[in-house]
Amino acid sequence: MDWWVGGLFAFGSTCFLVGPLPGLVELVGSAADATLFFVGSIFFTSAALLQAVEAADRLDRWSCVNLVGCIAFGISAIAAYVVPATGSALDLAAANAWTSFGALCFLVGAVLLLSARSD
DSSP: OHHHHHHHHHHHHHHHHHTTOTTHHHHHOHHHHHHHHHHHHHHHHHHHHHHHHHTGGGTOHHHHHHHHHHHHHHHHHHHHHHHHHHOOHHHHHHHHHHHHHHHHHHHHHHHHHHHHHHO
16 A cells, blocks of 8 residues: 555645646646646545555554645645635635645654654
């Protein structure tokens, strides 16, 4: 299952790498760019879910925190569709909050992983 987890993370990360490239929005449009981020979030969250299921017997806290971060990023990816449609500053602030929460989860997960590896 590690191969699948790695492949899903790699594909999702590639979407996140390509999405913000300069000039891409102008080339493909904002809806296609938002779709790229959304697809990346699905692959990334699927990988985190598989990782959490695989680690369930060890109660691996890192993978659970990682999954929560991926879900938060997925919410912000969905918001990428909502914010351009509404143009609301409140929607933009909410999307940024979910992105920040997801990033915080990844940082906490990394600290848990590093502390587990140092034992």
